[in-house]
Amino acid sequence: MTTIYPIAAEARIAALGLALPEPMRPPGDLALPFAMVRIVGSRAIVSGHGPQAPDGSLAPPLGKVGRELTEQQGYEAARLTGLSILGSLRRELGNLDRITAWARVFGMVNCDVGFHRQPAVINGFSDLILDVFGPQIGRHARSAVGLYGLPFRFPVEIEAEVEFR
Amino acid sequence: MTTIYPIAAEARIAALGLALPEPMRPPGDLALPFAMVRIVGSRAIVSGHGPQAPDGSLAPPLGKVGRELTEQQGYEAARLTGLSILGSLRRELGNLDRITAWARVFGMVNCDVGFHRQPAVINGFSDLILDVFGPQIGRHARSAVGLYGLPFRFPVEIEAEVEFR
């Protein structure tokens, strides 16, 4: 068994110059009485995240892919959502190199009727995860589906689960 | 490590006078060939539940939040959905004090276009769980998203997973 990606996730993030955003700052008065990451044994269960700016505020553009956003803008939103999830996981685990396996990714696209390329949007997330963690740890099961509405008019929301040591 | 909530879930339910409903009685002739709770090892995986009246019948109002239901009525529906899930878990586990951790909560809101406050609706569920189980056992990962349609015109449907001993 040869390891294809000897570069660790933290080193890879540094090499790529990726900026992980601050904790989400939801607009307005909305209470969010849950954990962004819930640890159960060796599982880290990741709540639904959306795209964020580096300071934790919601990253525009907001709205529906296929209407307010192009497919490419949806891809970028999914990539930003990935950075947001990595930020939450680093805060919870201390170090992303503790992650031993990506397990499940559930990608939700806030889309207009007639938009059927949800996988192309969620690829913005999968490409990031594979780039940072490599094809062994980064390998994941995935669904990419079209939602009718998402909180805050997020164009993309992703929940996930990883294994860690 | 101090335990903040020494009150056990069963005692808390009794103190709050909460009524857990009977098993769901779906209307009409629809076969539901699955388990409301599936045990796998120490995991109890909870099927999608909706709001029920104490006798197990569907609890009105039904329909879409933002159209047939206000946000507050959606919150109440999410709370009733929580009681329905607690009823199923007690029937399966015998005693809710066997639950050691809430893990994942997936909250689905049957919503009208333009409704973006799904988290405020699903808070009806999270507030109940935290009230009954406290902030340690009750801590959970969560998504709260907008669905286009739910069975029986449920305004809210929630699936979940807990750990138990």
Added chain:
Amino acid sequence: MTTIYPIAAEARIAALGLALPEPMRPPGDLALPFAMVRIVGSRAIVSGHGPQAPDGSLAPPLGKVGRELTEQQGYEAARLTGLSILGSLRRELGNLDRITAWARVFGMVNCDVGFHRQPAVINGFSDLILDVFGPQIGRHARSAVGLYGLPFRFPVEIEAEVEFR
């Protein structure tokens, strides 16, 4: 403890003459950088699958249940989706008799507004699983909900999780 179904899944599939399709052949140029099944410990996490023809191409009819498809056609699509998932699991595990428990099933129906019989559609999947694996191994938690859009205009998409040895 008596075993109700001594017939093994592989023998049952052969007896029923079920044809498990080839790997999915997505149309066009869409990259799908994820695993159809992800193994994590004793868990096999199954990505969202849709209905496929035996050669792996998308199985028509495509579109929304309640508009392009009748409820019965939706049921058939869910059954085909089940065969597609069994094909992916056999390729990953080598033999479906390694499965010790079906755990979670998340059934998504691409539906028209006003269609509320998502459970009747996803029964096409549950009936197949129970027929092949019997009521003990085949027992599963399930949600069946209405999505606004699915990739490739799938009428049904299902993700799942099983335990195996």
